[in-house]
Amino acid sequence: MFQYTIRRLISTIPVLFGISLMLFFLLRALPGDPAQVIAGELATQQEVELIRQQLGLDEPVYVQYAKFLGRLVRFDLGISVRTQYPVIQEIAPRLLNTLILAVAATLLACLLGIPAGIVAAVKPYTTMDMVVTALALFGMSMPAFWLGLMLIIIFSVKLKLLPVGGSGGFVYLILPAVTLAASLVAVVARNTRSAMMEVLAQDYITTARSKGVREKMVILRHGLKNSFIPVITVIGLQFGTMLGGTVLTETVFAWPGLGRLLISSILARDYPVIQGAILIFALLFVLTNIVVDVLYAYFDPKVRYD
Amino acid sequence: MIDDKAAIASTRKGNSREFSHLRTGISKFLRNKAACFGGVLIFIFIISSLLAPVLFSKDPNAQDIRHALEPPSLKQPLGTDELGRSILARIIFGGRISLAISLSSVALALLIGVPFGLVSGYFGGKIDFIIQRFTDVMLSFPPFLLALALVSVLGVGLKNTIISVGIAGLPHTIRITRGCVLSIREQVYVEAARAVGTRDRIILFRHILPNVMVPIIVNATLFFGMAIIFAAGLGFLGVGVQPPNPEWGTMLGSGRSLLFAAPHVATFPGIAIFLAVLGFNLLGDGLRDALDPRLGYE
Numbered sequence A: 001m002f003q004y005t006i007r008r009l010i011s012t013i014p015v016l017f018g019i020s021l022m023l024f025f026l027l028r029a030l031p032g033d034p035a036q037v038i039a040g041e042l043a044t045q046q047e048v049e050l051i052r053q054q055l056g057l058d059e060p061v062y063v064q065y066a067k068f069l070g071r072l073v074r075f076d077l078g079i080s081v082r083t084q085y086p087v088i089q090e091i092a093p094r095l096l097n098t099l100i101l102a103v104a105a106t107l108l109a110c111l112l113g114i115p116a117g118i119v120a121a122v123k124p125y126t127t128m129d130m131v132v133t134a135l136a137l138f139g140m141s142m143p144a145f146w147l148g149l150m151l152i153i154i155f156s157v158k159l160k161l162l163p164v165g166g167s168g169g170f171v172y173l174i175l176p177a178v179t180l181a182a183s184l185v186a187v188v189a190r191n192t193r194s195a196m197m198e199v200l201a202q203d204y205i206t207t208a209r210s211k212g213v214r215e216k217m218v219i220l221r222h223g224l225k226n227s228f229i230p231v232i233t234v235i236g237l238q239f240g241t242m243l244g245g246t247v248l249t250e251t252v253f254a255w256p257g258l259g260r261l262l263i264s265s266i267l268a269r270d271y272p273v274i275q276g277a278i279l280i281f282a283l284l285f286v287l288t289n290i291v292v293d294v295l296y297a298y299f300d301p302k303v304r305y306d
Numbered sequence B: 001m002i003d004d005k006a007a008i009a010s011t012r013k014g015n016s017r018e019f020s021h022l023r024t025g026i027s028k029f030l031r032n033k034a035a036c037f038g039g040v041l042i043f044i045f046i047i048s049s050l051l052a053p054v055l056f057s058k059d060p061n062a063q064d065i066r067h068a069l070e071p072p073s074l075k076q077p078l079g080t081d082e083l084g085r086s087i088l089a090r091i092i093f094g095g096r097i098s099l100a101i102s103l104s105s106v107a108l109a110l111l112i113g114v115p116f117g118l119v120s121g122y123f124g125g126k127i128d129f130i131i132q133r134f135t136d137v138m139l140s141f142p143p144f145l146l147a148l149a150l151v152s153v154l155g156v157g158l159k160n161t162i163i164s165v166g167i168a169g170l171p172h173t174i175r176i177t178r179g180c181v182l183s184i185r186e187q188v189y190v191e192a193a194r195a196v197g198t199r200d201r202i203i204l205f206r207h208i209l210p211n212v213m214v215p216i217i218v219n220a221t222l223f224f225g226m227a228i229i230f231a232a233g234l235g236f237l238g239v240g241v242q243p244p245n246p247e248w249g250t251m252l253g254s255g256r257s258l259l260f261a262a263p264h265v266a267t268f269p270g271i272a273i274f275l276a277v278l279g280f281n282l283l284g285d286g287l288r289d290a291l292d293p294r295l296g297y298e
Helices: A002-010 A013-028 A034-039 A045-055 A061-073 A087-122 A127-141 A144-158 A170-200 A203-210 A215-253 A258-268 A271-299 B002-031 B033-055 B087-123 B125-139 B143-154 B158-168 B170-185 B188-195 B200-237 B248-258 B264-291
Strands: none
Touching: A002 A271, A013 A034, A013 A061, A013 A271, A013 B125, A013 B143, A034 A045, A034 A271, A045 A061, A087 A127, A087 A170, A087 A215, A087 A258, A087 A271, A127 A170, A127 B264, A144 A170, A144 A215, A144 B248, A144 B264, A170 A215, A203 A215, A215 A258, A215 A271, A215 B143, A215 B200, A258 A271, A258 B143, A271 B143, B002 B033, B002 B264, B033 B087, B033 B264, B087 B125, B087 B158, B087 B170, B087 B200, B087 B248, B087 B264, B125 B170, B143 B158, B143 B200, B158 B170, B158 B200, B170 B200, B188 B200, B200 B248, B200 B264, B248 B264
């Protein structure tokens, strides 16, 4: 198990290299002088010159890339053009907020999606099942940012129950978490339903029933336990996709997270921060995938570690 | 001579079986009410987009400040926006933009992704390794963020939205194509073609491509919905299609500041996005159930 985790971690090294290469060329693909781009339009000639020296832009590309990697390893992501603070200082508090939002949404999605999927699978092709299936399809087709706006209209503008946006406590988390969770609930419900239906058709379920095990136990103990693996996989994979969705949700609710920092940096052409934020998002995504793989191996003894 | 006849007969038989596959597929699709509903939604979406200039003679961007922020009424079924423009007209004209973006970005993803997937799956070896590592890196970004990262380099606007959304869909297209090729590469008819000395190019395009088309088309249909949401998301954030163009996401973005004064401005473009995406998702699900041979025919 431990060895598998180590091997899985090692296997991501080429991917990490690829990500660093992409980020390296992100700035170089921009039209114009990279030093000028990084320093910002308002920078003085001196500042531009300083950055040129720091990046070693006069040196060959591979030397530049090596230096870039060296800084990445030390988490030196440069200086924000807008605030003049180190990028890592800008990112750290925002990252925490984004993680709070994403974890809250994931929990919510599990709490709603898994029971909904079970109900649909236990009584397939009934009205209940069709309602769950239809709602799941709606959830997957709905643009989250629009759902967020509609929730604001209902709960903040009309009913005046919840704040329009911002941060400061649990009440501020509710609407953004619901918005971000919507499509995940749908995916979790759909996958729980299909995994559960597959398991419930197995022989050991029939055996359990014929032994006289109560239906509730059959479903929860024998059924749910065995359908967890595909559900966990999907939740893990969707967690990464959801990270992309935080950009929109955070913008709708003015939630001070990494996604909002990214979009305001794109609009302000603050490239060091853009680079840093995208790097962190990609690292989170890669990390989630590793966690999913390891969990998968842990839960499913049939998965071989080689 | 007899062999020829037998061959022709078997070809005919093959053809008729192919047609019957198609026919079962179509009848299966038509029996699926949800899929048909999706088809109807997309049909309405395409027709209204095509007929937009006929339905509304007025320029959807023309301002009429005296009638700003009117709620829905008989004259203005969906109300007017902050510049007095008809929201209905703008949504229908916006459909043209969404349709153009989704068509072009799906085409882009297919034109680049399918050949790469074919080559990667068919030849294997070094070239497969290189293409797959490249795909791995692209897949290590959440898809919407990949599109955002590209926009941050390319800049805003219609063309760059198409490129960014198309490239965001590229890694999945490569993976799906490659996966299908891998399962077909070892089939007897491919081996036979190789044994008689058919060139790789011919095998790829004549023998393999037609057999991987169905899953690719099904996934492309589902990608349509995603492309619409992505493009609208970029527009909403202000880095997609720029105002005054009536792009749905851009319209939502400008309606965001009017939630208190005029909630209808942000409501209707979102419903349009929802219905179009729902249509493509239902259609894609239906097509998969009806056509994908891996799922088996009833």
